[in-house]
Amino acid sequence: MRNVSTIFQRELASYFFSPIAYVVISVFLIASGFFFAGNLQFWQEASLKGSLDSIQFFLLLLTPVITMKLFAEETKSGTIETLMTSPVSDFDVVFGKFLAALSLYIVMVLPTWIFVLFLTIFGNPDFGPIFSSYIGLILMGGLFVSVGLLVSSLTKNQVVAAVIGIVSLIILWVVGFLSKYGEGWFYETLRYIGTYDHWESFTKGIVDTRDVIYYLSFTALLLFITVRNVESRKWR
Amino acid sequence: MINVKHLTKRYVNIAAVDDISFDVGEGEIVGLLGPNGAGKTTTMRILTCFMPATEGVATVAGYDVFTDSLNVRQQIGYLPENVPLYLDMRVKEYLMFRAKLKYIPRRERKKKIDYCLEMCGISDVQNQITGTLSKGYRQRVGLADALVHDPKILILDEPTIGLDPNQIRQIRQVIKDLGQKHTILLSTHILPEVEMICDRVMIINKGKIVAMDTPENLMKQLKSSANVVLEIRGDGEKIKDSLSNIGGVRSVVWKEKGDASEFVVEAAGDKDIREDIFKCIVKDNYTLREMKRQTVTLEEIFHQITTRETEGDSDNA
Structure with a gap:
């Protein structure tokens, strides 16, 4: 466990050594600012309604870009060999990298509070849904990052990792929509697996334990698979 | 360890x-x-x-x-x-x-x-x-x-x-x-x-x-057949003959080298033949310019061992 923080520090620092962090954050802020303005004009309402959905869509596209290098780069450059032959457990490496990417995600999302600031200056927003939405955003970030991390550990090509990560997240997002087209356990399962349904209640100001458990357990499962996958070099 | x-x-x-x-x-x-x-x-x-x-x-x-x-x-x-x-x-x-x-x-x-x-x-x-x-x-x-x-x-x-x-x-x-x-x-x-x-x-x-x-x-x-390299001035063929007559010499190879000739003398077995060569040269009154022993380097051992293996493999195949 002690090495989690060592790995975390290095990974987080390396985001800011490279242009990736700056590019991703700027793209995200420009895009979300644009959609915030658009939604505000459309709804004429002091809330983040609508904006958060478009923000979520951009997170879905950009999180895999954050996570793509985590393992793919190490495998390609061979640093995985020095890393894995030092006295650090596979879990420490995976969890440290996860926390670093999640932190960057949070750093990326936090500046959107400026929108909230705007709303309070020019209107009187209801803070309940706003706070719950941000709790939701962070929980969802954990899930997105763990998907990206798993994908990155499966390939040594960063571009492949990003593309497959984005596709997986989109599938995870839309799979819930399919539940509208039928009844029964199958559609019910799809609804449960899809992220959108769980996310929606956060935007309405509800922090439902079921949704929190959904995000946390799904994240934990993906991290577990990632640890196993990193370990698998030992029995492949 | x-x-x-x-x-x-x-x-x-x-x-x-x-x-x-x-x-x-x-x-x-x-x-x-x-x-x-x-x-x-x-x-x-x-x-x-x-x-x-x-x-x-x-x-x-x-x-x-x-x-x-x-x-x-x-x-x-x-x-x-x-x-x-x-x-x-x-x-x-x-x-x-x-x-x-x-x-x-x-x-x-x-x-x-x-x-x-x-x-x-x-x-x-x-x-x-x-x-x-x-x-x-x-x-x-x-x-x-x-x-x-x-x-x-x-x-x-x-x-x-x-x-x-x-x-x-x-x-x-x-x-x-x-x-x-x-x-x-x-x-x-x-x-x-x-x-x-x-x-x-x-x-x-x-x-x-x-x-x-x-x-x-x-x-x-692998040193059992150490070679001696000589540089002698004189008639190559003649020198070769007299060197070949020394006891314990397996083979002699020579080539022209400027106004002198270079000889590679291979001894049979472990015997050190340098003294015999020296005596032979003095007796026949040739001019010796250089005499050195060619030791087998690790490189040769490596080559011998690894290629020997390869040959063995191809025999089996």
């Missing part, structure tokens, strides 16, 4: 390492010698817990590499073949990161890193980004990383590959110095290197150990 028994690593259908067993004692410098693809790197990767063996047991510093891998990794310093570094970090930062990973207490970190920087001669580039360093410097950063936690055992995969002759000399000296405190297993395919720094040599070919001894003994084994 390193104990390997019947180690085998099989990829889908080829055995990269095939039933090898060896021991490395404390304080020894052992060289793993072999052509490319012989299984050197695979052996090292197994010993450093990067990949497991298919069969067999390996213990390092008393810990099993498979079941006790964290303890093993704490005891070893490993320099992989291509010296992978995080190219976006500064040298000192990188070593600081590695030192933390290897559980060096906060108080000692700076001291140990400074010592390694000094030892590997990279103090003057400590603030440079590793990506901007030349191959030789990266190699030394890798070596400093392997050393930083003062491990009992150093495993170095081709530590001098890609360096210029001066750097090779320096690194060899560093390794030799380290050998006084550490147990070292290094791989290489440069033969003089092994002769210079290793206490013991293992020659490995196609995943099997084909010879294991001190460099001197290996040479002795």
